[in-house]
Structure formats: C-alpha cells, structure tokens
Amino acid sequence: MSEPLLVVRDLCTTFATPTGRLRAVDGVSFDLGANETLGIVGESGSGKTVLSRTIMGLQPRTNVEVSGSVRLGGFEVVGASETAKRSIWGTEVAMVFQDPMTSLNPVVRIGNQITESLRVRLGMSRAEAKARAIELLELVGIPSAAERFRAYPGQLSGGMRQRVVIAIALSCSPSLLLADEPTTGLDVTIQAQILNLLDELKQRLAMSVILVTHDLGVVATRTSRIVVMYAGRVVETGTTRDVFYDHRMPYTRALLESSPKVSNPSHTRLAAIAGRPPNLTELGAGCAFAPRCAYASDRCRAERPELTAAGDGHTYACWHPLAPRGAPS
C-alpha cells in the first residue's frame, strides 16, 4: 500500500479542433491519498472538467489524444480499453456531474437508474437491488425513499435530483468520487445541504473525493489540498491553507481577491484581473497568465515557468513568485 490511491503524472489531453490543436490539459501531475478531499479550482476553460473526465477515462473516441499516466488503485486508466475501464467505473471511481437533470434519464424511474449498476456490476437480484437502492436513497437524505423509488427525475427538485445522482455514484462503493461542479446551479441553502452530505458520506464510506469547482468558497472549508489550474496547467498546488494564505502564484492571489466576500462591507472595490482567460489554441511560449499579470517580465513572455517547490507539498509555477507569508516583501 505504498502508492497513493490516485497518481496522475504528466497528463496531457489534446483535442484536434478545426482551428488547431487545443491542449486542454497540459502536463498535470498530482497524488491523492485515501480518504482525502482534493479541490481542483479554475475558471471556465482552465481544463478542470477535461482533467476530471480524463482521470475517469471519459473522452470522445476521436480527435483526442491523451498522454501521461493516471494510476487509480494500481490500474492504468490512460490507454485502457473501454471494457477494462468499465471494470473500474462504479467500483473504483464514480462521477457526479454538474447538471443533475441531464445526467439522469428523464423517462426512467429513479429507482431503476440506481438498481441498473447494482444489477449489472454487483450481480444483485432484483429484490436485493431494490432494497439496496432504497437504502442508498435514505443514505443521501431523500425523505420517503420507498415511495420516491418510483418517481421520475422530473418529479424531483434540483437538489433532490443531485442527491439521486450521488446515490447512483455511491451505489457500487467507489474508492474515489469525482464531483464536477456538484452544486453549481443549486441554491445556496441547497448547496450547503449537498456539500455537507458529501462530507458526511466521505467520512462514513472512507472515500476520497475530488471536488472540481470554480467557486473558492466551495473548497475553502471542505478540502485538505487544492490544485489551481489556469489554461490547462497546474499553476499552484498545496494544502488548502497554503493556497489561501501563503500563495505564491499571482494568479491565485488575483482569483482570491477578485471574488466578492459576504463579510466585506458594501461597495468594497474588487481587485479585478484585466483581460480574460486565453484562447488555448493560441498559447505562446511563455506563461499563459503573463498577459494579465501585474508582475510579468520579458522572461514570463518568453519562457514557461515549471512547477517549483515552495515547501512540503506546496508548488507553484511562476518566475516572480509572491513573497512567502511573514517574509519581508
């Protein structure tokens, strides 16, 4: 048991598009231990969703190239056949997607959508599967689970649907749960319920969780480590506290400072980042954040910074890192 649950090494996902090759995930490496929660944070187009799908082994069959390595519990996902991947889906890794309406089949009763994987993957009988499905619905906090078993997705609210999606993901007891924007589009009070549920289930079922989100508030108190992505690359990674309080990469700081905070008085001027995330087909040789960065120099525009260690498990990719906390600036 020396190897962590998930080992991602130099992972690249490249799409062939009409306008050129688009490297959506570019040289991403990280580890995830058992019973750990990792946050992957970035703006739209940063590659966080493609990264989570690549870890899962879900890519289109054509026009995509994946290199590098994703080892999940000793299984190499990159290059594995569909049949081989199917053997880990559900039991080793499961995914919760953003939009619970489109990830459920609207014309199939939710009960049947949960029992499907139980019957196919775990070979349960119809009655066993039904009993287990009702247990799962209760586990994710759906009231009167036995009645809801026969409901269609359209009869449930957004929050309830997301609970059903989580129940399906948990049905075969995966060791890793990938949650891609699990609460975006849900109301704040429902979002809090779903995030608490994920936390509680993680403890109870001893899973690891990867929480992919654009919302720093979602990861602040619920993850042990954070990976910050920009234009397909990891620009900073470290413990949650390091990333929030001792970040070195100017992008991380800019991202934190540009989001309004509930505790700030009204009319607090926001530190906006000029410009917008780059077009991935037109990336230059330098740091992708350089055109928007206040500290950018000629070197940043010419040469891409690699990840540099700042301390135990804390790395950043920047030529002009911010001063460590407590150090004179």
Added chain:
Amino acid sequence: MSNADQPLLSVRDLEVTFGTRRRPLSAVAGVSFDIYPGETLGLVGESGCGKSTTGKALMRIIEPTSGQIVLEGTDVTTQTGRALRQARTKMQMIFQDPISSLNPRRRVKDIVAEPFDCWKSVRGPERDALVSDLLNKVGIDPEVYGDRYARQFSGGQCQRISIARSLAMRPSLLICDEMVSALDVSVQAQILNLLEDLKVEYGLTLLFIAHDLAVVRNVSDRVAVMYLGTICEIGPADALYSAPAHPYTKFLLGAALEADPDSPARDDVLQGEPPSPLDPPSGCRFRTRCPYATEKCVAEAPASREVAPGHQVACHYPLTVTTKGPASDD
C-alpha cells in the same frame, strides 16, 4: 429635478399571478418597496422566489396582476402603447445571459444604436459619435470592435455591450437581473467595477437582482430579501448582513460559503426546500422551514415592522437586532 427624499421608483402591493384561475401560481405576492435616486437596491433570494418576475413586472415585460409602479411620479401600471414605451426608456434592463440577449448576426455598433434608431432621436454623425462614446465607456474600442458581430465576443464583452445599449437612452433606473452570474469571477469583478463607475458617471439608480449574497452586498446600499413571492426583510446592506432580523435571512447568510478556510463551520443549515408557489403555506410563507414558527405564524401572515430606522422585517418573532436592543416581543 429629482429630490433625494422622493423615491425614484415606488412599488406598492405588486402581485403577479400565473396559471389559470383554478390553479393560480402567485409568483409575486404583494411586494412593496421604494428605490431612492442614486442608490442601489439589491434584491436577493433563491430560485423561484419571484425576484426576476418582480424585475420583469416593473418593466411590464410580464404584466402585473395588481399593484402600482410609480417611476419618477408617473404611474407606469396604467400606461399603454407609446406612453409605456416612452416610460421604458427611463428604465432599462440587463439580463442574465449576455450572449442570448444580443442578436448574434448584428454588428456591435448597430446593436448599441438600436435605441436611437427606434426613437429616431439622433441620426447621422451625431448618432455614430454617441455610439462610439458609449462603447468607449464600457471598455470596448469602437474602432476595432464596432463592426464585429455580437457572436464574436465572449460573455464578459457581450455584457459590456448590453450595458452600453441599456445606457443609450440615458435611463434613470437600471434593472440588472443576474447580470454577472454567468461570468467567471475575474470577469465578474471587472463588470461589477464597471457598473459602479458608470453608476456615478451617469447618475444611475440600480435594482440589482441576484442570488449571490456576496455580489449583492458588494453592489448594494440597501438589500431586500425575497422568499416565495414576498419580501421578508429589507434594510441597509451592512446592517442586514451583520444583524439579520428575519430567520430566513439568517439561514441564507449562514449557507453562503466564504472563501476562507478559517471561516467557522456552520451546522445550522436550513433543512428542506421551499414549498411550491402553487400551494403556499398559510400565514407566514417561511413557517414550514422556520425553526421558530408557532401557531401564530400558521394563522397570520406577519406584517412588515421596523426594527431599526429603514430596516423592516416581516416576521412575528424577529431576531434581536443587537445594536438596537431587543425587538418588541408580541
């Protein structure tokens, strides 16, 4: 002209009911508020609470079922035809999805010039100069981008173009319906800062409708909290956020996630989901989820009461406002 004591917009008992007579859905159930010149009123609530419907009813994009809307002394509710269209130039709306609110096949400068062309108020070089000026104001270079099509722009840029278009008729009230919720945080901050600058420059009054509590606090002078078609609390932004008087406001704020690993863990999460507006609870609409609800809340809808100057709450048992001593306890 406009006096700071006189509200710019005054809304009284606004009701919007959808559906059939047999199965009415009351989306907005008697909402009253004032907006004073130069201020930003934030309207916050969860999906389905009627905040967008309220905004649209003010513009009469959705016809109000009853109630009164008075803008700068003119009763908008009774106007029709040209008078209504004329009144609408004084209030403009910016919508959530910046891309679908612009015609993808039209050029940016034509989109922004549309209000001028509609009203035939200015033409020729004067019109072009005004359009260029508006585009410059929102940070879009008219020389470079004016001839491009709306479909060639990103969400943030489209929202800038929408803002330019909405300012063309020099409105006094701008209704912003979830205008930054489709944008990335870094772009969202740009648009919010731009809005603050333009508000000062154009002397705008804003009704800012959003679900994001942090965004609403950032832009608003006063905030109204809606739940299931009613306003449950309205007050100065900082006072309402630091000392909410309505239990719903307290839970809503408690559920907001702060981007700070040291923020205290919240265990007082509001349970359940909002009831259907097709079958709203009797009495107080929040009572089915409220831990403090009593029989009085079932029997009687709470009237709005003042807990501090300018801070009203519709609750039989408002939470103690610490700075003002205990609230009355009937």
